[in-house]
Amino acid sequence: MALQSLDIKQRSATTTPAPQARQTVEIAKLIDVSACIGCKACQVACMEWNDVRDEVGSCHGIYDNPVDLTENSWTVMRYAEVEEQGKLEWLIRKDGCMHCSDPGCLKACPAPGAIIQYANGIVDFHQENCIGCGYCVSGCPFNVPRISKKDSKAYKCTLCSDRVAVNQAPACAKACPTGAIQFGSKEDMKDYAEKRIADLKERGYEKAGLYDPAGVGGTHVMYVLHHADKPDLYSGLPVNPSISPMVALWKGATKPLAALALAGVALGSLFHYVMKGPNEVSKEIEKEVEKEDAQ
């Protein structure tokens, strides 16, 4: 076992399973929105660790900057001013890859080994294998991957796979000043979330809860939300995300059906030829034509 520093669970566009014998700990990042002050330390720590720098943009009349994820901004804060029952709340969510257990990007990816899901749950893009088709963009239920304008490769949060591989927390989690980002085993993170949710409920957020959507098999980036019943309040966090049925159809049923259909046509033709023989001009007509020529 040599070629990877993290065990692989599955790789894109590969029909045979990766070695599955080793059982390593499943990790997760927990974002406690109720403790988030929207300081963007995670954004800058991400830029600093991964050596990516976006363009200096401009102010769009909101605090969000950069305004959206890009190939150089793998995480951004999204700010929503919500007024419910006269109480103003500023719901600030760190957006980025959710590292789904059932990753739509990986499902959609046609390039073998361009997207890897590690056994610990990290879904990582390997740009050297990426062909730049953007299928991952269509595959993602959270609108995360971005194609670089410079090199046409897809980029997104790696969950700092290079740090996790040497047992360090992702850069954002380490930096987070208020501990709104926690990192550990998925089980620990769920336990921690439970405590936070209990505290929030005591403070009057009766609908507080954990966002770990089952539609994508659970995620390795989870949120503690004060309003878990309304995830869309948080700048449009999907209420019930899943891989789009169209993508499922495209990368699911279509594949075997089409392959079978094509094989059927090919084999059908072959056997038709073998069994029925060629469709030749009949001797009769050949003679007729010869006769005409003789005239």
Add this chain to the structure above:
Amino acid sequence: MTNHWVDFKNADVVWVMGGNPAEAHPCGFKWVVEAKKQRKAKLIVVDPRFNRTAAVADVYAPIRPGSNIAFFGGVINYLLSNDKIHHDYVKHYTNAAFLIDPGFKFEDGLFSGYDETKRSYGSKDTWKYQMGADGFARIDETLQDPNCVFQLMKKHYSRYTPEMVNKVCGTPKDAFLKICEIVATTAAPNKTLSYLYALGLTEHSNGSQNIRCAAMIQLLLGNMGMAGGGINALRGHSNVQGITDMCLYAQTLPGYLGAPTDADKDFATYVAKRTPKALRPGQMNFPQNFPKWFVSLTKAWYGNAATKETNFAYDYFPKLGGASDALSIFNDMFMGKVNGFFCQGFNPLASLPNKKKVGDALAKLKYMIVIDPLATDTSEFWKPHGEFNEVDPSKIETEVFRLPATFFAETSGTLTNSGRVVQWGWKAANAPGESKDDAEIIAEIFLTLRKMYAKDGGAFPDAIRDLTWAYNQPLSPSPEEVLKEINGKALVDLTDPKDPTKILFKAGDQLPSFGFLRDDGSTSCGNWIYCGSWSQAGNNTARRDSSDPSGLGQTLNWGFSWPVNRRILYNRASADLQGKPWDGSRTVLKWTGSKWGGNDVPDMRPDAAPDQYVMPFIMTPEGVGRLFSREIMADGPLPEHYEPFESPIDNNPMHPKVKSNPVARVYKADMEAFGTAKDFPYVATTYRLVEHFHFWTKFSKANAIVQPEQFVEIGEALAKEKGIKAGDRVKVRSNRGFIKAVAVVTKRIKSLEVDGKQVHTIGIPIHWGFKGTAKPGFITNTLTPYVGDANVNTPEFKAFLVNVEKI
């Protein structure tokens, strides 16, 4: 701050008003979040804007900029009238029981003794304690005497009703009362409130009194000296605390030793005036040690020239001739009274109010020396940068020198955080190009001057000649040598005063504490409060043991906390008269039977048994905390609400005759440059954003990316009125100039009803300028008024008037 960053986690209630730690101090704010998570603490935020601290607060209340004292007064009134105070604490540890001169009065907005012609309190005699025949202040332990501080306070603050708070501050009454209720819970002896503030309290014409209000509330609640309590100035730069301790400002010498003024004709007068006598029997009255600290400083600076015979080189210290704060300096400069200006790591063009005035002042200099790692706006005040800096260089005769300095990790040395912890940092890389350390640059300038004076003579060369400069490499004083000098050492063998045969320290030994400093010239110490930072044991600021046996976050073996490694000031007040902690689960100090022990270095004579009644506030001659500040403040012994100099309302609702701070210094031209609500109907307040640090990070690409362009924040109501949409460009004008910026339209700034009038607030972040990587912007302080706090002249950046229009 009286406590320290990690100590916030010990609080039951955290009250932030006049600060925004989530944005300005995120990593310190973590301990507030920790208090919420671990202790179920409540976080209160009072601010004109629903800011990022408010985003995680339990209770938020809006307030009109510049009306803090009305709010505080309301809280004091609530606590007093609902009897929500910590009685034993107030009675014994504050001056509540002290009797004040019967002539003391407050009428029509003025305290007794006001002199209108001088705009100051000419006589403060009535602000003093009644003195008994025994030479001590008189007290009434029953707190019933109408002239006792407690009764005077009750009377004074009875005017600050919830209705009045609502009228002046615009804060909804229910939100105000809810906050009072939560604050009042900490009057219980075992509950604490940690008060957090920063420039939101200081940058007002009543800044000092704002802070006093917070301190008074903490005294009433018995929260000073407690773990999870205190009054905590969050402060600004990484070493703003250390530079303040080193006293790089006119009024004091290192260690807060009052600098001599023209009134201090000779050494004896100077020392006598600064060495107080105890106002109550048996009190420590620690400032009585002033001569030891001052003499040790003179030995550190002038060595053998500082002897008894020369009055310890007293005349080598220049005497202050008058005001000398940043505003007065630039006013003098503006008047053409200054030739040379030394500008070290400071960007006054951006940082001081009224950029036009500051720029014009700089243009009147003959020469200016800028020492900075970065190409600051100030260093290019003479250079045209479009509409951001419209100047004509051919008309500016200032010769500007710009010297490249090192940045933090390019040099070693100590920084002191606002929890007073002095920490050593190590050099990680060389600075670019030919950059030099500040100390090297100073050494070069100084030694060149010394050579010139030695060769050619000149005005008063004595001090220049005699200044100690015994560094191994004179042109490059190492931080190690300098810190040792600051710490101080024995100059001769020091013997034990109780046993003269016993030698405590040999000549040349580093001293472990200021307790060993002497006033006879046998010790030297560059800054008494730093004594102990580099003892014979070595560099204590470089200690890196972060163990925390108490669980309170005291980490006594991490770095060095002045004074004498004490982490919580006034910690004697965390225990009752008998020395039993008010809260046994958070013991800071306790009387062990023979001495003070616990989890901190005692802020008390270690063997002062409780029955000696030595009170906890050892830096005051009375030994107790001051609810009534005697004659110390310029604008009154009890804080009173005055309107900002630019106010949206016509009168002070508390007292129509006196609108704004009656003793704040205003220069004539600046008075004329104030705007009125008629032309500038909206209140503006300036502030910082989490993505940027002052005017520095506009040079940092990462920060320019996460907040690239100048903007102003406008509430939805005003935006609708003015037809402004988010993302539009707007022009904001004050009577001193204009800026243009993108509009952020938000629900987070509400318009408030103040004194029957709807008042809108516009929020203006400060971080942009014409130099840097971020998009060029206008200097926000183009707008701000040139007036400061009545006591310390910190500019009134937080409340002024503007108008806004879409462009």
Add this chain to the structure above:
Amino acid sequence: MQMNRRQFFKICSAGLGGSSIAVMGFSPTAALAEVRAFKLARATETRSTCPYCSVACGLLVYSTGDKSKNSHSEIIHVEGDPDNPVNRGTLCPKGAGVRDMMQSKDRLKWPEVREPGAKEWKRISWHDAIERIAKHMKADRDKNFVAQNKDGVTVNRWPTFAALAASAATNEGGYITVKMLRTLGVTQLDTQARI
């Protein structure tokens, strides 16, 4: 036929496997998936303090090289010092991006002078800069120094020279600065702490 999502996916993937066999595609290249190498391996780690706010967070500054004679060190990364009791490894967006500040394109690299009326900077040597500054200072001081005030009290001050000092300099730098300024007689002195 009733089918839940999981069964559906199973069937699909079985079909996918089956169809691969059916079409007997080419064998894919070997699966290489290595994470990015940990970039700090063998970097030099230095403990420092963040230069920005007064929380004064502990920093770990990582630079290239091992401080050997011929290797020039360059800072490649900064993150929080987990041992520091206050920040415990965390950093805010300012601290986390401090490398960009140190390596800003606007860092000054050599002394410059802007002469009266000039439109541009002129590079000068340290020697010239210090000489010229000292000459200015001495001439000004000698001319305007006040030894005694009008009441005859010795005041020894230099009123025509003003200084503003950094709040981000080290204590040692600040101390040296105040020591010199007071000795020269400067009383027009203030610091960023006022503001």
Add this chain to the structure above:
Amino acid sequence: MIRDPKDLQRYDAGERANHWVVGIAFILLAISGLAFFHPAFFPLTQLLGGGTWARILHPYIGVFMAFFFVLLFLRFRKLNKMTDADREWLSRAKEMVDGNDHNMPEQGKYNGGQKMMFWWMTICMVVMTVSGIFMWKAQFTVPIDLARFGAVVHAAVGALMIALIMVHVYAAIWTKGTIRAMWYGTVTRAWAKQHHRAWYREMTGK
């Protein structure tokens, strides 16, 4: 085979070139398309210079093919109008497949099956082009659900199209003497009389 001067000209040079331009483009598209569609075919991308080149070229080849298909369409659309005879032919297609053309009605230049192939190809071309544009991230940005819809349609219709082309090719192979029409343009009169009697009459006047 020796060419007989009496052979009938079925396609002129322009038509043949047009057909093969489209055909070659189709093959390249099919190869790269299958590679993206199913991992088993991914190594086919090597034929186009690797995955990234295949991704870059595929849509451009698609546009190229669409353009030449339009020309092809304009050339042949009149000849492919469906008639009653075509419909009858189609209704008896099963017999044809069984190898029994005795009951098949007389056919013009194209029989009903060929015409159906023509119209199916046309529909597929349109659908493939439009859905391909939805997927072409390098050039177009469409709402994500449209891109997803495009992907399903492109995949399914692409497979259908490949199947149809396989039928098309097989039909040419199966019906001896057909392929030469697209190589050098002529067919024997006997071939024409056998398979496209009406066209034969039209061409020979018999």
